[in-house]
Amino acid sequence: MVLCPVIGKLLHKRVVLASASPRRQEILSNAGLRFEVIPSRFKEKLDKDAFATPYGYAMETAKQKALEVANRMHQKDLRAPDVVIGADTIVTMGQLILEKPVDKQDAYRMLSQLSGREHSVFTGVAIVQCSSQDKELDTRVLQFYEETMVKFSELSEDLLWEYIHSGEPMDKAGGYGIQALGGMLVESVHGDFLNVVGFPLNHFCKQLMQLYPPPRPEDLQRGKHDSIPAVDAFEDLSNVDKGGPEPARRDAGSRPEKAEAGVARQATAEAEGNRTPETLPPFPTRLLKLINGFKVSKALFTACKLKVFDLLKDEAPQKAVDIARKVDASVCGMERLLDACAALGLLEKSEQGYSNTEAANLYLASDGDYSLHSFIAYSSEVTWNLFTHLELAVREGTNQHHRVLGKTAGDVFQDVPYRSPETQLQFIQAMHGLAKLNARHVATAFDLSGFSSACDVGGCTGALAQELAREYPRLQVTVFDLPDTIELAARFQPTGPQAAQIRFAAGDFFRDPLPAADLYVLCQILHDWPDDKVHKILDRVAQSCKPGAGVLLVEMLLDEKRQARGGLMQSPNMLLQMEGRERSPGEYQRLLEPHGFRQVQVARLGGFLDAMLATRVGP
Numbered sequence: 001m002v003l004c005p006v007i008g009k010l011l012h013k014r015v016v017l018a019s020a021s022p023r024r025q026e027i028l029s030n031a032g033l034r035f036e037v038i039p040s041r042f043k044e045k046l047d048k049d050a051f052a053t054p055y056g057y058a059m060e061t062a063k064q065k066a067l068e069v070a071n072r073m074h075q076k077d078l079r080a081p082d083v084v085i086g087a088d089t090i091v092t093m094g095q096l097i098l099e100k101p102v103d104k105q106d107a108y109r110m111l112s113q114l115s116g117r118e119h120s121v122f123t124g125v126a127i128v129q130c131s132s133q134d135k136e137l138d139t140r141v142l143q144f145y146e147e148t149m150v151k152f153s154e155l156s157e158d159l160l161w162e163y164i165h166s167g168e169p170m171d172k173a174g175g176y177g178i179q180a181l182g183g184m185l186v187e188s189v190h191g192d193f194l195n196v197v198g199f200p201l202n203h204f205c206k207q208l209m210q211l212y213p214p215p216r217p218e219d220l221q222r223g224k225h226d227s228i229p230a231v232d233a234f235e236d237l238s239n240v241d242k243g244g245p246e247p248a249r250r251d252a253g254s255r256p257e258k259a260e261a262g263v264a265r266q267a268t269a270e271a272e273g274n275r276t277p278e279t280l281p282p283f284p285t286r287l288l289k290l291i292n293g294f295k296v297s298k299a300l301f302t303a304c305k306l307k308v309f310d311l312l313k314d315e316a317p318q319k320a321v322d323i324a325r326k327v328d329a330s331v332c333g334m335e336r337l338l339d340a341c342a343a344l345g346l347l348e349k350s351e352q353g354y355s356n357t358e359a360a361n362l363y364l365a366s367d368g369d370y371s372l373h374s375f376i377a378y379s380s381e382v383t384w385n386l387f388t389h390l391e392l393a394v395r396e397g398t399n400q401h402h403r404v405l406g407k408t409a410g411d412v413f414q415d416v417p418y419r420s421p422e423t424q425l426q427f428i429q430a431m432h433g434l435a436k437l438n439a440r441h442v443a444t445a446f447d448l449s450g451f452s453s454a455c456d457v458g459g460c461t462g463a464l465a466q467e468l469a470r471e472y473p474r475l476q477v478t479v480f481d482l483p484d485t486i487e488l489a490a491r492f493q494p495t496g497p498q499a500a501q502i503r504f505a506a507g508d509f510f511r512d513p514l515p516a517a518d519l520y521v522l523c524q525i526l527h528d529w530p531d532d533k534v535h536k537i538l539d540r541v542a543q544s545c546k547p548g549a550g551v552l553l554v555e556m557l558l559d560e561k562r563q564a565r566g567g568l569m570q571s572p573n574m575l576l577q578m579e580g581r582e583r584s585p586g587e588y589q590r591l592l593e594p595h596g597f598r599q600v601q602v603a604r605l606g607g608f609l610d611a612m613l614a615t616r617v618g619p
Ligand SMILES: C[S@@+](CC[C@H](N)C(=O)[O-])C[C@H]1O[C@@H](n2cnc3c(N)ncnc32)[C@H](O)[C@@H]1O
Pocket: 413, 431, 432, 435, 457, 458, 459, 460, 461, 480, 481, 482, 485, 507, 508, 509, 510, 522, 523, 524, 525, 528
């Protein structure tokens, strides 16, 4: 049983569900959550076109619903609840977002579009944690979304109208309710069923586990919930390949590994000679994948370096012998590399030869708008070398540039002999490629239309500035970076209508005043530095801005308990390459607060970066 510890934490808090949906109320109360229902008065009319993704729209609507309730309750009795939960469910078909039908004709239009086809159901959820200081409401917002694919049967006209006349479609996104009569229309569901009903309970619990650390076993003894059976372990909700006996310990390894280890111990204890298929340990597929992971990366790096994907871009299939000849490689070697790439899904292999997949055309060839070629080259040439010294980095607790370069680097970005111009350009190109992938999500993570000027501190080539300018045509953006970077960034400067909104300024954020702005963007900056230097940067930002100004932090956010994998895999990388580290929203919040940045909102963007928006309060 997984919910009890989380629910136990919330039992002592005032929890409000900002939704009138009886289905959401039922899902949450069935899970044992105690909450008040205060339906939000937020009008669901955000401009859908302003969002890069449908889930971005759903998450923003969920957030606005929850914040409206938090603010209203705070104003009413100056005591905000501890937690407000907002949710918004939408149905999408291709680019089309289907919400609740306005009348029967509208329901008919929606349902006939869904007939015989697969669609996505997205629920955006916002968990708003509230606190008040000096009678001011302080909120911290965690957002996430869940997607479920649903396929409808072919619906006859009769069936369609019968369903519409039942009245069920009218208050439901997409015009159907899967938990009642609408269930008869559904052929298959891929993903979380409750998400289609209106609330992704499983994902919600995972997020709660990140927000609230698991209780100790002795607390569990005290805090049993009436409707929830007692538990003796805080279980990981992640998907698990296979079951198998699980050891009671909860401190080592993830669940499949624990299962593997548990069964292995059991098997060893039994007589080795008496093994039957049942007592054999499960095949350690996941572990073997980890052991071999570096081979996968290096095959990809090598194919990129040999320009295989450039050669095949938008071309007819080619044989290994021809590719080998064109890149001056051995046929037997090239054949093996190409087969490996095909096995990895990077190439397609047919009778005619090898050809690029769509992803290879888009990301692996060196010339596309979204090319990751430079990032791959940097990973292969710089990061790879550093990773060969991971053991020493762990022993010494410092980056390892001195071992790769033979000299100690003071400031990784400014020590001139430390980087050749080629490596520097490669780094900038790598950042540019990654920034282009993330920029739209970042620019639309929050409503920034209230700001008229922004400074992208350490903004590199201006890729994010360009997206901000595109998204907010009245926004003037200054890209502030080191003189060398600004010089190289000239190669990437935007053309087109956004160019007039963007200017570049050279300087050092440790020494020089920052350009004036009412929004300061720090995208992958603070993670480069230890806390004392982060305070220096934030101090500079605070000195440059007035109350009401914003700070948009964009980083790979760890979860508070350091359990989620994504960000954690980046942690050794930061150790090897930089002075800083990845941090959790709480850690960033604690760094921001002394500089007067409060009202922190967090948006999980679904890619590898997340965003936090804080507002400067007080003088
Ligand atoms: C990790 S990159 C992030 C670039 C960009 N914000 C992005 O996310 O793509 C760090 C950036 O900070 C800049 N930088 C490092 N030290 C700086 C300093 N002291 N003053 C100004 N910029 C600096 C680097 O030149 C680089 O462009």
